[in-house]
Amino acid sequence: MRHLKYSVMALAIMVMTACKENKKETEETVDIEVEKTVEDTVTKTELKMTLDPKSGSNASGTVTFVEENGVVTMTAYLSGLDEGEHAIHIHESADCSSPDGKSTGGHWNPTAQPHGKWGADTGYHKGDIGNFMVGEDGKGEVKFSTSEWCLGCEDDTKNIIGKAIIVHQGTDDFTSQPSGAAGSRVSCGAIIE
Structure with missing residues (x-):
């Protein structure tokens, strides 16, 4: 037992x-x-802003930036523009106070590259977004995505907060220095939080 x-x-x-x-x-x-x-x-940040007329134009619009997992997508809806092709860029300063939009300074170029088409082997500014088409109704749309921008990060070569979006009257030729001979600045919006 x-x-x-x-x-x-x-x-x-x-x-x-x-x-x-x-x-x-x-x-x-x-x-x-x-x-x-x-x-x-998934990390996601969203920022919305408006574009106001400059240089006596009627050009205005809205821009939304969405950063998701290290990629920023910009979507812009514009109206009041002349039919045809127009340039859009990021400029150095969020100051849209001047009537001609020149208070924003030149293209945002934190890596000191020559002006050119986005992704070109010969170089391009981080603000060189490019051209977009506007219909006879004066409306246009731009959609652009890149991992070379961020919204509020500590990398000065990527952070677009404190910069401005400028829409030009003309087309960027991607070769003229320093800004592509795109003509007057007809719309401006500050990229701020």
């Missing part, structure tokens, strides 16, 4: 130990799944 009692006790200890190890394995599995979920978290 005594041996039976010890045998039952030994069996109980083995079962408890096995359950404890099983519980520990389950807890480790849960921890791994939680870490995976945290890595997949």
Whole structure:
């Protein structure tokens, strides 16, 4: 009888130990799944602004910037422009106070590159967005995405907060220095939080 009692006790200890190890394995599995979920978290920042007429034009619009997982997408809706192609750029300063929009300074160019078409091997300003078409109704739309911008990060070569969007009367030729000979600044909006 005594041996039976010890045998039952030994069996109980083995079962408890096995359950404890099983519980520990389950807890480790849960921890791994939680870490995976945290890595997949999406970060998103959104900023909306308006564009106001400059240089005696009627050009105005709205611009939305959305930063998601290291990529900034700019979507602009414009109206009051002449039919045809127009240039749009980011300029150095969020100061749209002057009637001609020149208070914004030149193109935003934190990497000191020559003016050019976005992505060109010969160089381009981080503010060289490019050209867009406007219909006979005076309306146009621009959609542009890049990982070379950010909204409020600490990298001065990427952070577009404190800059301005400028729409030009003419077309950017992508070669004339320093700004593509795009003509007067007909709309301006400050990129501020």
